[in-house]
Amino acid sequence: MNRLVLNSESLNKVLEDKTISRQDVIDIYQNATKDPNELFSTAQNLREKFKKDTVTFSKKAFFNIVNLCKDTCSYCTYKAEPGEEKLSLMSKQQISELLQLAKKYRCVEALFVTGEQPEQRYQEARDWLKENGFSTTAEYLIHASELALENGLFPHTNAGNLNFEELRELKKTNVSMGVMLENISERLTQRDMPHYLAASKRPKARLEVLENSGKLGIPMTTGILVGIGETIEEIIDSILAIKQLHQKYGNIQEVILQNFQPKPDTKMKDSPSADENYFKTIVALSRIIMPEMNIQIPPNLSPKSYQSFLSVGINDWGGISPLTPDFVNPEFAWPEINKVDENSKNAGFNLKCRFPVYPEFFSFISKELRDKISIIEDKEGLVKEEYWR
Numbered sequence: 001m002n003r004l005v006l007n008s009e010s011l012n013k014v015l016e017d018k019t020i021s022r023q024d025v026i027d028i029y030q031n032a033t034k035d036p037n038e039l040f041s042t043a044q045n046l047r048e049k050f051k052k053d054t055v056t057f058s059k060k061a062f063f064n065i066v067n068l069c070k071d072t073c074s075y076c077t078y079k080a081e082p083g084e085e086k087l088s089l090m091s092k093q094q095i096s097e098l099l100q101l102a103k104k105y106r107c108v109e110a111l112f113v114t115g116e117q118p119e120q121r122y123q124e125a126r127d128w129l130k131e132n133g134f135s136t137t138a139e140y141l142i143h144a145s146e147l148a149l150e151n152g153l154f155p156h157t158n159a160g161n162l163n164f165e166e167l168r169e170l171k172k173t174n175v176s177m178g179v180m181l182e183n184i185s186e187r188l189t190q191r192d193m194p195h196y197l198a199a200s201k202r203p204k205a206r207l208e209v210l211e212n213s214g215k216l217g218i219p220m221t222t223g224i225l226v227g228i229g230e231t232i233e234e235i236i237d238s239i240l241a242i243k244q245l246h247q248k249y250g251n252i253q254e255v256i257l258q259n260f261q262p263k264p265d266t267k268m269k270d271s272p273s274a275d276e277n278y279f280k281t282i283v284a285l286s287r288i289i290m291p292e293m294n295i296q297i298p299p300n301l302s303p304k305s306y307q308s309f310l311s312v313g314i315n316d317w318g319g320i321s322p323l324t325p326d327f328v329n330p331e332f333a334w335p336e337i338n339k340v341d342e343n344s345k346n347a348g349f350n351l352k353c354r355f356p357v358y359p360e361f362f363s364f365i366s367k368e369l370r371d372k373i374s375i376i377e378d379k380e381g382l383v384k385e386e387y388w389r
């Protein structure tokens with residue numbers, strides 16, 4: 001039997017809610033490199049089946065709490081060194097002021113981002129924490145999360161490899177949290193590879209954080225970075241690893257598929273950005289592997305074509321801010337929410353604002369957090385339109 005027939009059989013199995021093997025996924029990818037239409041069509045059918053014609057986003061303010069970081073990735077410009085102009089060490093006062101401004105802009109999410117355990121490497125980080133009355137970044141994040149809730153915003157923390165106790169404490173104030181797996185490949189951690197000087201990106205370390213989030217029942221956002229020199233098998237294995245964690249704990253609420261974009265002043269500045277057709281194929285494969293998952297791409301990283309990804313299986317745009325830049329990708333401005341709304345409508349989808357936690361994961365959060373959400377929640381578990389528009 002030829003491979004194209006096998007490909008159709010595998011895709012039909014997915015549509016019939018049957019399990020496909022890793023080799024099936026590889027075969028589907030290889031066939032899609034010649035003609036992706038059948039894969040794209042299947043991914044879209046699955047998206048329609050499980051997510052209907054809604055595409056969601058979270059209206060957020062990005063809090064760049066501290067961008068000192070003990071790791072070095074060859075593609076990252078988020079990390080700052082002491083003395084650099086872009087160094088961010090937010091004071092309690094600055095956090096409070098931005099929360100109040102975010103409320104005026106009708107933001108729903110307070111996204112708290114930090115470098116990886118900066119106090120382990122930098123005296124500047126230890127001094128900054130001490131000045132604000134804390135000994136660890138995690139303690140500071142707990143305080144910032146409490147402030148966010150007091151101001152009517154919902155915290156979502158992305159602070160790298162937090163340990164079990166830190167995750168447990170932050171669960172009390174965060175409706176969801178995030179850590180990118182990026183890729184499960186050990187090869188990408190070897191000398192001259194993107195994660196060589198980033199101990200926290202070792203697959204075992206990242207998987208342990210995701211495993212702990214599962215044990216604690218934290219609604220978790222994770223994802224992969226596409227186009228950093230990985231093989232297709234490494235991509236597929238990374239998505240399968242996320243699927244396996246979700247099957248075990250049921251707490252992976254969303255998978256981000258982020259396309260690599262080269263940045264000036266980095267080791268990978270001359271590497272090409274992720275090829276769009278390759279990226280779309282990965283997006284569609286992710287929907288095939290996890291038919292019911294919430295899958296998003298960041299619209300600012302595909303500024304000319306993000307709406308076309310609605311036809312290959314995504315159902316979410318992630319966080320979009322009307323107020324703060326994307327400090328991780330500062331050269332890519334957020335699109336205006338009105339424009340995203342218009343482009344989504346033109347593609348046949350209704351744009352709706354969600355909380356940092358998806359409705360199907362409300363059962364994971366405390367009654368106290370659930371009650372706060374219910375104040376501005378509509379009948380679908382999304383944000384009332386009059387609140388965010």
